[in-house]
Amino acid sequence: MYLTREEEKMYSGEYGPAVEKSMEILVALGDIYGADGMVEIVSAQIAGVSYKTIGDAGLEYLEELAKEGAQVVVPSTLNPAGVDLDQGPELGFPPEFTKKQLLIVEAYRKMGISTTCTCTPYLVGNVPLLGSHVAWSESSAVCYANSVLGARTNREGGPGALSAAICGRTPNYGYHLDQGRVPNLMVEVETPLKGADYGALGYLVGKNVGNGVPYFRLLDKTQIKPQVNQLKALGAALASSGAVALYHMENITPEYVEALKHVNALDKLTVTREDLNNTREKLSTSQKPDLVCLGCPHSSLEEIKEVANELEGKQLANQLWICTSISIKAAADRMGYTQTIENAGGHVVCDTCMVVAPIEDMGFKVIGVNSAKAANYVPSMCGLDVVFDEWENLIAIKKPDQK
Ligand SMILES: C[C@@](O)(CCOP(=O)(O)O)CC(=O)O
Numbered sequence: 001m002y003l004t005r006e007e008e009k010m011y012s013g014e015y016g017p018a019v020e021k022s023m024e025i026l027v028a029l030g031d032i033y034g035a036d037g038m039v040e041i042v043s044a045q046i047a048g049v050s051y052k053t054i055g056d057a058g059l060e061y062l063e064e065l066a067k068e069g070a071q072v073v074v075p076s077t078l079n080p081a082g083v084d085l086d087q088g089p090e091l092g093f094p095p096e097f098t099k100k101q102l103l104i105v106e107a108y109r110k111m112g113i114s115t116t117c118t119c120t121p122y123l124v125g126n127v128p129l130l131g132s133h134v135a136w137s138e139s140s141a142v143c144y145a146n147s148v149l150g151a152r153t154n155r156e157g158g159p160g161a162l163s164a165a166i167c168g169r170t171p172n173y174g175y176h177l178d179q180g181r182v183p184n185l186m187v188e189v190e191t192p193l194k195g196a197d198y199g200a201l202g203y204l205v206g207k208n209v210g211n212g213v214p215y216f217r218l219l220d221k222t223q224i225k226p227q228v229n230q231l232k233a234l235g236a237a238l239a240s241s242g243a244v245a246l247y248h249m250e251n252i253t254p255e256y257v258e259a260l261k262h263v264n265a266l267d268k269l270t271v272t273r274e275d276l277n278n279t280r281e282k283l284s285t286s287q288k289p290d291l292v293c294l295g296c297p298h299s300s301l302e303e304i305k306e307v308a309n310e311l312e313g314k315q316l317a318n319q320l321w322i323c324t325s326i327s328i329k330a331a332a333d334r335m336g337y338t339q340t341i342e343n344a345g346g347h348v349v350c351d352t353c354m355v356v357a358p359i360e361d362m363g364f365k366v367i368g369v370n371s372a373k374a375a376n377y378v379p380s381m382c383g384l385d386v387v388f389d390e391w392e393n394l395i396a397i398k399k400p401d402q403k
């Protein structure tokens, strides 16, 4: 692949071992995927943070890189870690795990990466503009960036995104190119969507389309326009059951007009109420959750507000975590939502989630989720059962005389 003179210098070690190593990774990726050269990026989002998923080998690699003086050159944010960085002991996170986790986050911090630890960076300031190139690795965030923001990123692995952040560029192929953004499946949805339907739809379509680009047409006349929360749930599920990095939605997402030019030639998938109900049923492996865990992807302030409103003056009979970023929690604290949720017996948990936290070692057995992505991953990544439903049905409220 073609490298500029500056990139050649990076590759040959003129800027030190961290840049050299990173450039080697980018060139290797570019060669594998047939990139013609590099493209400059405006931000990075780096996965591979939880000690649960990267282990000691990951920690050593990051500490070595930090010691070699690696520094990111574009605004970069981190994916969720395995613990709440501030409330670890109170929430019962295992101490040994927490110790290792803090070392991982510290290594990233030394490299200049914001330790915001969230999978919804687009809710807290990492918001690339239409047409801009980025290197993001959290699959749900990749789907959001490409589809809703119209930014351009491949589904980077953790090391690929980190290398891109250090070098300020990424190999130019796939979703960076116009031809990578053309739809290849028309999905006509005949039924109105609400709540957890968006996740169920994403799960169903992801299974069909694999690593393709679905184009959604919402046919029901009573359909309310999906907004940020619905689109993040849809994209997360699409990216977890398939390898989707981009979808278009008619009249909603920014590149649908361009995509529309291609739809007449496409295969069509029709989705009915029955299809969605069957998918919703299949995603549950149990009943009656002992921990309800919301916020996959991490909750917005609006989502926390809805739960707080429902819990006002009530007591929960099962445990509740609402996962979010430190930034959204700060706003929830100020608004009094956190206090209301805590008064009811629940927690607003930062920096982590039901998939990357070691919840299997924390005494929980059945996890209630309203996210199809979480329903898909909790059994495989935590070995626990899940109940997939609307959050209103998952939380149990104590009767006035109940202990
Ligand atoms: C499951 C996931 O959301 C979080 C765990 O990934 P990691 O530990 O950040 O590599 C990753 C993904 O879907 O890209």
Ligand code: SF4
Pocket (backbone or CB within 6 Å): 079, 080, 119, 140, 236, 295, 296, 297, 298, 323, 352, 353, 354, 355, 356, 373, 374, 377
């Ligand atoms: S599993 Fe869900 S909550 Fe956890 S990091 Fe991934 S998208 Fe976020």
